[in-house]
Amino acid sequence: METMRGIPIFPGIAIGQVFLMDSEDYRIPQRCISENEESINSEKKRYLAAIDRAIQELKEIENSTSIKDIAIIFQGHRYIIEDPGLQEEVLEKIEKFFYSAEYAVSHVMWKHRLKLKSLEGEYYSRRLSDLEDIENRLLRHLLGEQKEDLKSLQAPVVLVAQDLAPSETAVLPLDKILGLAIDRGGRTCHSAIVARTRCIPAVVALSDCSAQVCGGDTIIIDGREGKVIIRPDQETLDIYLKVQDREKLHQQRQRKLASLPTETIDAYHITLRANIEDNAEVEIAVANSASGIGLYRTEFIYISTPDPGEEDQYNIYRSALQKLDGQKLVIRTFDLGADKDFCEGTSYEQNPFLGCRSIRLCFENPAMFKTQLRAILRASAFGNAEIMFPMISSLEEVQKAKAILEETKRELAQENIPYKSDIKVGIMIEIPSAALIADLLAPEVDFFSIGTNDLIQYTLAVDRINDRVAHLYKSAHPAVFRLVKNVVDVAQAHRVKVSACGEMSSEICYLIPLMGLGLREFSLSPGVIPEIKEYIRSVTMNQAIKVARQVLLCRTHEEAVHYLNRQIPTLSY
Amino acid sequence: MQIKAEVVVNWTLGLHIRPATKIVKLLKPFASDIKFLRDGTSCNAKSVIQLLTLEAGKGDAVDIHAVGEDAEAAVEAVRLFFQTYDDEDGIIGPY
Numbered sequence: 001m002e003t004m005r006g007i008p009i010f011p012g013i014a015i016g017q018v019f020l021m022d023s024e025d026y027r028i029p030q031r032c033i034s035e036n037e038e039s040i041n042s043e044k045k046r047y048l049a050a051i052d053r054a055i056q057e058l059k060e061i062e063n064s065t066s067i068k069d070i071a072i073i074f075q076g077h078r079y080i081i082e083d084p085g086l087q088e089e090v091l092e093k094i095e096k097f098f099y100s101a102e103y104a105v106s107h108v109m110w111k112h113r114l115k116l117k118s119l120e121g122e123y124y125s126r127r128l129s130d131l132e133d134i135e136n137r138l139l140r141h142l143l144g145e146q147k148e149d150l151k152s153l154q155a156p157v158v159l160v161a162q163d164l165a166p167s168e169t170a171v172l173p174l175d176k177i178l179g180l181a182i183d184r185g186g187r188t189c190h191s192a193i194v195a196r197t198r199c200i201p202a203v204v205a206l207s208d209c210s211a212q213v214c215g216g217d218t219i220i221i222d223g224r225e226g227k228v229i230i231r232p233d234q235e236t237l238d239i240y241l242k243v244q245d246r247e248k249l250h251q252q253r254q255r256k257l258a259s260l261p262t263e264t265i266d267a268y269h270i271t272l273r274a275n276i277e278d279n280a281e282v283e284i285a286v287a288n289s290a291s292g293i294g295l296y297r298t299e300f301i302y303i304s305t306p307d308p309g310e311e312d313q314y315n316i317y318r319s320a321l322q323k324l325d326g327q328k329l330v331i332r333t334f335d336l337g338a339d340k341d342f343c344e345g346t347s348y349e350q351n352p353f354l355g356c357r358s359i360r361l362c363f364e365n366p367a368m369f370k371t372q373l374r375a376i377l378r379a380s381a382f383g384n385a386e387i388m389f390p391m392i393s394s395l396e397e398v399q400k401a402k403a404i405l406e407e408t409k410r411e412l413a414q415e416n417i418p419y420k421s422d423i424k425v426g427i428m429i430e431i432p433s434a435a436l437i438a439d440l441l442a443p444e445v446d447f448f449s450i451g452t453n454d455l456i457q458y459t460l461a462v463d464r465i466n467d468r469v470a471h472l473y474k475s476a477h478p479a480v481f482r483l484v485k486n487v488v489d490v491a492q493a494h495r496v497k498v499s500a501c502g503e504m505s506s507e508i509c510y511l512i513p514l515m516g517l518g519l520r521e522f523s524l525s526p527g528v529i530p531e532i533k534e535y536i537r538s539v540t541m542n543q544a545i546k547v548a549r550q551v552l553l554c555r556t557h558e559e560a561v562h563y564l565n566r567q568i569p570t571l572s573y
Numbered sequence: 574m575q576i577k578a579e580v581v582v583n584w585t586l587g588l589h590i591r592p593a594t595k596i597v598k599l600l601k602p603f604a605s606d607i608k609f610l611r612d613g614t615s616c617n618a619k620s621v622i623q624l625l626t627l628e629a630g631k632g633d634a635v636d637i638h639a640v641g642e643d644a645e646a647a648v649e650a651v652r653l654f655f656q657t658y659d660d661e662d663g664i665i666g667p668y
Contacts, residue, residue: 069591076594079621086622115626127625130590 001233004206007185008226009192010527012201012251013244014179015237018217019150019157020210021164023113025136027148027157028216030100043094047101050141054081057137077134086112102142103216109135110214117211158219162210164191170304174198179221181209181228186470188453188503195223196506196525197274197281199251199288203228205470254530258289262533268541270515272533273328274526275501278304279316282323285526289533292328292384294523295449295501296320298372299336313375321383328384330449330523331376332428333369333401335390337361353454353463358391359401366404373408380420387423388449393431398444426497430454435483442494449523450487452502456480474557475504476564481513481552488518499523508535509564512571515541516548539571547571576644578637580652584660587630592658593621599650605641607651618651 019027033039058078062071080086086108093104109131116127140147148154153176163184164172169191177200182191185204195202201223213219213230220229220240224247229236262270273294274285278301285293301308301316308316321329337357349355362369376387389401402425412419429435430451438448452475457464459479462472474480484500491498499521504510506528514522515536524532547567554560582588600607600619607618609627611634616623618637629635635655639647 072591072594075598076590076621079594079597083620083622085617085620112622112626126586126589130625 001236002212002230004209004212004228004230006181006203006206006209006226006228007187007192008223009180009187009202009204010195010200011224011531012179012199012221012247013240014158014201014221014223015240015244016156016158016178016219018160018213018215018219019153020213020215021150021159021161022210023132023135024106024139024215025149026139026143026215027153027155028100028102028106028139029143029146029148029155031103031216031218032098033094033100035098040095040098043101044091046142047090047094047104048087050101050138051081051087053141054137057141073130077130077137080130080134081138100216102139103214105135105138105142106214106216114211158221160210160213160219164194166190166300167303169194170300174200179219179223180204181206181219181221183208183210184467186464186473187475187507188464188473192503193275193277193525196503196527197276197284199284199527251530254534257530257533257537260537262291262536264536264539264541264544266540266542269520270536271499271521272529272536273330273499273521273523274529275523276526279320279323281526282320285529286323288526288529290524290526290529292324292330293320294328294330294499294521295388296329296331297335298331299334302334302336310371310375310378313372314378317376317379317385318382321379321385324383326384328386330386330388330426332388332390333359333372333376334362353457359389359397360391363400369404370408373405374412377408377412377419377423378417380423381418385420385423386426386447388426388428388447390428390451391431391454392427392429392441393433395437395440395444398427398441402444428454428501429487430458432459432483435459435487438487438490439494442490442496445496447497447499448487448491450484450498450500450502450519452480452484452500452504455483455502456504459483475507475510476551476554476557476560478552478554478556478560481517481548481560484514484519485517485552492518497521506532508532509561509568511535512539512544512568513548513551513564516544516546516551543571574640574642574644576637576639576648578648578652580635580637580655582629582631582633582635582655584658585631586660587633588624588627588635590621590625592660593624595658596624596651596654597621599654600647603639603641603643603647603650605639605644605647607640607644607647608638610636610638 033043055078058074061074065071089108090104093099093107113128113131153173156176156178158179159177160181180191180195180200180202182204183206185191189204192204201221203221203223203226209228217231220232262272271291273292274290275295276285276293277297335358337352379385392398424446426445426447426449428451429448456475460477462469464473488498500514500519501523505514505522506524550563551560554563597619608615609618611627611629614627616627637648637651
């Protein structure tokens, strides 16, 4: 049994079997067999039969290729499978520990992978792929028709991975994922956002959890404490089953608040909306009592479909609006580039976050940009849609984007296609220059949305997906609070609506000072809305204002966090 | 009969799956018990997976330990292999 610690991402307890992404292709259906001689013997026979089939298959591959180099690699795989030492290890696990054949193979191959760990670079990765290949071949032969890869899971699993790119999360069968344990990542990484949206208990930044488990291992994810427990003993399992029950009651209680208003004790109303990436999440947002969608990350439409044309997009936006039944839908135009790949002819950039991404990419691809704007405008006739432009850094950029929007409106008018003519237009404030000239931008827009994820990154010059500097990404840095205060003050003076939509608002200790600075509208991952709502209902705005005032006096992130950690727990009644 | 000898890995990628497979193929016909030793680790030279864990890279010396009737011939075969084996660069395939 082993406990590992990381960053807690979404509260809740997941108890299940590991699906080790990258290393293994198939779910291990059963860890152990019945502890009697008959089961042991039949399991051994299964394994030996699978070995024979695998060996046969490898012989055929060897003979079918005329390229010596390839043939010899498969011959090497065959020798490994035939190796009596290896077979002994697997058979022993079956006989003495009652492992199923699949789990025994998974476990033994994992142990051999660990032995290779101390090798560096090229040796390691090549030999690792050999062992993974062999393991998957054996699993395939053992599982036969019953094999389930990630896309065809029949039973839920806990996914353990080194990292999950947006393109990978887009194809996960999320309803079959009980929990997530990720080696890398941080609070705003993509896996975190997905977990908070889908209410999946998750822990990231575990460093090398994926090397400490094999497929089929039992694992406990404690998403509140930020812990994972690998191969728990019975006592620990019993304890966590109880904690799991408590967490479920907790969540049920929060769901009951759905019909109640999100108001502080002293009757200040706070609007909580949801951040989403695809239409399926609209339902999740509504189920978690979001007052509409504050951020639709439309680039995920681009990531999941190769070339979404106007019709496809129009249908998506229209469908979302209809599901929302009058509630607001803020559609952010494509924020592609950097960690969200735009496939068409992208050349390598040394600094993608400072490069041709987002609105800049849209200006360079006017056809793509206009197609999206046309689709949004056409859909706007069916509900309460608003448009938001990302990564604005200057007055000229807003004006240019608005000009293209106006042009698109004129074209639609000429084609006699209906759209909402007074559709509200806003911008993300996520670049420091925009935050500093908020007063010049205010007259141009109907609303600001402060994107704290990127604002923190650009202000502190820290790449939020770079492991080496992840510890420097400091949400409570005084510069961040000062910039937010500036934007909120300007917005209030110019009567422009302002909201915050980054992961910072998902954390109560940061939400309170943000409220105290004057923010009344937030857009969050849907999964955290009930908990945040419950918390807001238990504090007063007066307290939030005091907290904000104090935080503005802190000289460092650490001072602010120290203060907040002491103060916040004392606030709720 | 017990024979010992020392050889050196003199190709770039070290004792990876290709040379390991060739060594196992070479030594299978011999009846003797043959071990390779390096840096405190000892392994059965007739097992590919065990050879891989020797972590023998370019320039590393490997001790051979053969016990049995044909030990002398086995060690000679190994010595010849290490002298003449040419690990072609840029292998194609899944690696």
